[in-house]
Amino acid sequence: MASKPMHLVQNARRGPYATLTLRGEVIPSHPGQFYMLRGDWGLSPLLGRPISILGEEAARSEVRFLVKAVGEGSRILHALEPGDVVHATGPLGSGFPLSGWDPQSPVILLAGGVGVPPMVYLASRLSESGAGIIFCQGARTKEDLLLLDELEEMGVTPHLATDDGSAGHKGVVTELLARELEYQPGAVFACGPEAMLRSAARLCKGKAPCYVSLEAAMGCGYGVCLSCVTQVTKEGRTANQRICKEGPVFDAEALPWL
Ligand SMILES: Cc1cc2nc3c(=O)[nH]c(=O)nc-3n(C[C@H](O)[C@H](O)[C@H](O)COP(=O)(O)OP(=O)(O)OC[C@H]3O[C@@H](n4cnc5c(N)ncnc54)[C@H](O)[C@@H]3O)c2cc1C
Ligand code: FES
Secondary structure, eight states: OOOEEEEEEEEEEETTEEEEEEESOOOOOOTTOEEEEEESOTTSSOSOEEEEOOEEEGGGTEEEEEEEOOSHHHHHHHTOOTTOEEEEEEEESOOOOSOSSOTTSOEEEEEEGGGHHHHHHHHHHHHHTTOOEEEEEEESSGGGOOOHHHHHHTTOOOEEEETTSSSSEESOHHHHHHHHGGGOOSEEEEESOHHHHHHHHHHHTTTSOEEEEOOOOOSSSSSSSOTTEEEEEETTEEEEEETTTTOSEEEGGGSTTO
């Protein structure tokens, strides 16, 4: 799959986080999908990096991402300046379902770490359709809480949890999920560290359908290199699935976690 050159129009940095706005040919996407982003960085590092879509403005041919600088590739993306070229392949993978539950029931969005951007995109799409949204965000400390202003703009007040108690509930975000499950949500959507996803899947079992977005180190991002395979249960049998192609969003019931 060919990458498209896009231009950076804005880079809003806050500590290790950078919100990038790219302009170019934009194919309509679903929340939960991602792009492989590669700066104009020559042969090192060799591969693009998978980054979730935070939002898109089709009319302006713009798509937005939030990147945390953790290593070589993400540090280069974090340092981009307006006018720089980014080679972008996407949108890739499956998105979160946008219907299929009782529309009268609220849905819970559970986000942690760099799992927040796709959940903010999902919240924006769901709020357009009038769904009741309970947004729970967890982080180590308050400086790592993300995109609170964007949530506020769309009228979503997030329930917050921090490990050190510097904002919201002191503890892990799944403690908030356990409480909110009492409201009998139509579905739960989660993106974040695997420990959070496993815990969410266990808490939701028998109470609400749960969809989780998995992470993996990715080579190609579109189903060819098989570097991202995970095992799922399908119709009672174990099957291999590519996180980049059949995922990254999976029904938690299909994962060998419960
Ligand atoms: C579908 C998908 C969507 C993602 N969306 C976002 C996003 O919206 N914003 C964002 O900042 N990041 C996102 N990530 C994670 C991002 O792709 C990695 O942080 C990035 O590839 C790291 O590359 P690097 O060159 O900076 O780090 P490297 O030098 O490759 O590695 C640095 C450190 O990060 C770890 N690491 C590398 N890749 C991953 C990974 N995929 N998962 C967990 N640990 C990893 C390595 O083990 C190492 O400790 C996403 C990942 C996937 C699979
Ligand atoms: S990253 Fe290549 S098959 Fe998934």
